[in-house]
Amino acid sequence: MPQGIEKEVSVTEISRELDMPVQSVHRILASLSEHGFVSQNNKTKKYKLGLSIMKYGFLMWDSLRFRSIARPFMEELSRQTKETVYLASRENTEGVYIDNIDSPQLLKISEPIGLRLPLVIGASNRVILAYMAPSARESILNQIEWEVLPSLRPLTREYIGNDLEQIRKRGYAITSGEATEGTTGIAAPIFS
Structure with missing residues (x-):
């Protein structure tokens, strides 16, 4: 298909290609369609990709650019500390590891890229939460089911509220043994 021409596909074609009932x-x-990922041509009744795909593509592009800019700083930090360095980003109510530099030491903990945890668990996530707009932060804290939180240490709304205040005062977060037993995390926010 020539570049620049949008391809439209019928429900029957999609059904046949996916081997699914119409x-x-x-x-x-x-x-x-409701979420903008596809749109339907009212005349032909065929479907094509919607503009939401482009929006998420640009978000992914920004994430990749963010990683490439942060990478040299992560490498330098790992070289100086001889520790594993993670880069986390927020996605809704969770923090997601999007990059890491493994420690050169023989004994090390290495969490997988893509690991998702609630924003209240771990230093990298909590520092993101601490610097969010107050209304967004409160909304996230109100959604948490504190009794079933997947933290290795019991966390309460009161404890997290106090810790978020301390993080904003000192400019970084420190947590111990919340996501992985026997570890300490230290995290600083990236603002731009």
Whole structure:
């Protein structure tokens, strides 16, 4: 297909390609359409990719650029400390590890890229939460089910509230043994 021409596909074509019933494809397309991931041509009744795909593509591009800019600083920090360095980013109510530099030491803990934890668990996540807009921070704290939080240490709303205040005062976060037993995390925010 020539570049610049948008391809439209019928429900029947999608159904055949995915080996799915037409009714199931209709339901999935209705949901994708509602969120802007696909759009339907009213004349042909065929579907094409929606603009939300582009929006998320740009967000991913920003994330990749963020990683490439941060990487030399992460390498230098790891060289100086001889410790593992992580780069975390917020996605909704969670922090996600998007890059890391492993410690050169033989004994080390290495969490996988893509690890997701609630923003109240771990230094890298908590520092993100500490510097969010107060209304967004409160909204996230109100959504947490404190009794079933996947932290190795018991965490309460009161403890987290006090810790977030301390993080903003000193400019960095310190946590111990919340995500991985026997470890301490130290994290600083990246603002730009």
